[in-house]
Amino acid sequence: MKVALETNQLMAFAMKQIEPHVVAAYPITPSTEVVQEFSQYVANGDVRTEFVAVESEHSAMSACLAASLAGARVMTATASQGLAFMWEMLHIASASRAPIVTIVANRALSAPINIHGDHSDAMGARDTGWIQLWAESAQEAYDNVIQAIRIGEDPRVRFPVLVNYDGFTTSHAVETVEVLEDEEVRKFIGSFPRPEVNFLNIEKPASFGVLALQDYYMEFKRAQAEAYKNVKPVVLEVAEAYAKLTGRKYGLIEEYKLEDADVVLVAMNSAAGTAKETVDKLRQAGKKVGVLKIRLFRPFPIEEVASALKGAKAVVVMDRAYTYGGPAGPLFCDIAAALTNVAQRPLLGNVVAGLGGRDITMEHVEHMFNLGYKALERGSFEPLVTWVGVRE
């Protein structure tokens, strides 16, 4: 079935199909419509979800966490300051293995105050232990959110998931997308596999929020770190099953014309689309360029990234966020880490673009590829980090 909806409305529609037990949320631009539309489904009796309009995101994630630990299927949506305000609870959700799915229409952080798209919010949640899926288009956002439920809830995984797409560029754009029937979605995600240890299991009372000091804290964290190794195979398994159902196949990353590419641009979310368009244009002019798009950002697919980039001569990593005072942007640092043990390493450079909703145009992308070619002539990226599309 095809529908033409704004991406936020489409996400609400996906939530209706998923019919989580509990949604606790607080509105924030540019993701407000997701939960607002969903609350209409609740009020109309289309879903039996318990919807709690809490007074802040801190409360939203606290309520989601408790509901999830009580054995409920739980979702919410937020962005920017809202995700930042959840930060305390994000760590607890992942360490408590609460498979909450949070939809994020990525937006810049204050200051200065800005409501438009960039990746600072999700990058701020980079180290919280949440699985992160990223989407270039409305279709991918829809497909990701359905898959996120099954990935997060898989007994081998049981981690919370952030489903990202760009604020405004994607969140407020209308696209015709292919959606599943409600029944197909329910069958695909299955019923919530209630964990043996949960708040409501009176046969087996459990205590949550334990104290572990010098004696055991590190073992808890080591076990958590180890558990992410299970995620990749599950993401692929779920993608496989989803492809069988829909014909749309997803990997951990997407390689666009990489086979013979000399210069590769790494991108996430909507800018990957602009990058692909630019690749097509540059290829007509005889330039061997390609795009690597990251779909699964956490856990970071090190091996797949290394293998995808090993043939390239120069790699330009596009960050739509920055690590202030750091060596480079957050995505760059991960890509560089992924290539650490690769014998024949391509030259690596970083561009920062599109902060606070600044357009990333095909001219910008062309300039990014040119930086790669220049580096090939010179033998290195000088400087390592270039800000593109900014008044200096």
Next chain:
Amino acid sequence: MADRIPLSKAPERWIRKKYLPHIWCPGCGLGTVLRQLVEQFEKLGWNNDEVVVVTGIGCTGRASGYVNAQTIHTIHGRALPTATGIKMARPDMHVVSLLGDGDGVGIGGNHFIHAAKRNIGITAIVVNNRIYGMTGGQASPTTPTGTKSSTTPYGNLEPSMDISKLAFGAGATFVARAHTANPVYLGQVIRRALEHDGFAVVEVLSQCPTYFGRYTGMPDPVEMVKWFQENTFMAKSPYDEQEDKIPVGVFRDDKNFRELSKAYRALWEE
């Protein structure tokens, strides 16, 4: 006749013209509140550089940008802790905070209670439009029970919060409620609050025709203002009752408690 009424100099002195036109919808009550606030600055003879206006995020939050004073636009819910820091550092400044109902007693509610408890010298003007204006008309903590909003299409199931009673209970030393239908009275109340040395709360019933009005079948701002006139009564306490009407008035004006930043300074002197 008209030219005999002297024009107020307040807008000229206290509004940043370069930021106009403002973002508020036609008929919004926020203009009335802002106007009355700057009129009182003028009447009190304050200088632009000794007034600090602190806001959070929301339609109300936008006010700080328009006032020609020392202004800071913080994040959603955190205007009062910011104002607290400013007052503690500079007790000589007049610190005023404009809060939306969501901003002030929802996401920032804990700060509201603690600022009141501390009796810190801040004038907190809570513009109560009973809805989240900026994000598109979701129910707020002050949305009346049964009222429709974008998140409560069949009416709000929760009881609503009474800001004046909350301020009263939390120990604010000045508590008043006024509305936009009577700007002169609103101005008088704001002036008393500004003169009060301690935590002063003015709850202003204000119209949001775009959302609250639309959802409650009263999209005309004039009708909304009339509603305030017809559904309020002058009272001495927020607990006073008269039919189903809302009490307005100065409910507390207590000069017996020492303002916190001054109490600290006094301690240092000792």
